[in-house]
Amino acid sequence: MKGFKVMQFIDIGINLMSSQFNEDRHEIVQNASKVSVSPMIITGCNLYDSTNASIFAAKYNGQLYSTAGIHPHNAKSCDDTTISKLENLCNLLHVVAVGECGLDYDRDFSPRNLQRKWFEAQIELAKDKKMPLFLHERAAFDDFYNILTKHDKIGSNSVVHCFTGTKKELEAYLSLGCYIGITGWICDERRGLHLRELIKLIPDNKLMIETDAPYLMPRNLKPRPTSRRNEPAYLVHIAREIAELKGITVEELSNITVSNTKKFFNLP
Secondary structure: OOOOOOOOEEEEEEOOOOHHHOOOHHHHHHHHHHOOEEEEEEOOOOHHHHHHHHHHHHOOOOOEEEEEOOOHHHHHHOOOOHHHHHHHHHOOOOEEEEEEEEEEOOOOOOOHHHHHHHHHHHHHHHHHHOOOEEEEEEOOHHHHHHHHHOOOOOHHHEEEOOOOOOHHHHHHHHHOOOEEEEOHHHHOOOOOHHHHHHHHHOOHHHEEEOOOOOOOOOOOOOOOOOOOOOOHHHHHHHHHHHHHHHOOOHHHHHHHHHHHHHHHHOOO
């Protein structure tokens, strides 16, 4: 990371409440800040993590924010109290989006009918609270897209987190006005080659960047870390990769993504 002038990067998706960060959660935030990755948005994927994320974010005023939501894997845990509990979290100033929510038919950890039910319930919550949506979709494009189209103009208030899909899917999301979150998947020479072309199709005003840490370590990071755990500090490497593919400077990418992120999540 030598040679970078001071720039700002915002990680829109870090699973900071993961047990992989239990021993050094505060240090992870500090390490990211040292390379100008700040603020960061902690992803909530169930009520427990969303609550803990909000509590932790409150300790870092202006440096950390969080989302509140139910990941499709956890849809089977929802009950009649779930949405009201999420709503209470959404009332907190540092909770800036509803999610991570959506559909995941890749692993089917929750029945698909429940995934669809609680995805729509969270869309309605976001609409009621006038908050953005932090979205997840895996192997469920048709149902996911159809649900989004049922809600007028919801796309322009949504970010498709960790996009790894096809050109057709990307174009469909963009046609709805969605923002697109790109992770270190684009640095993967095995699975991310198609993204290296698709990144050029994402308009500047619809692009955001993220690590999805502790997952999706950039495979071409050098020197290769001894740990396989991804960290928000590595967002700088991802930004450099994306800037090169788009034919712009890292400073330009910083300006683009920071502007988009602050506008979308209503950050100061």
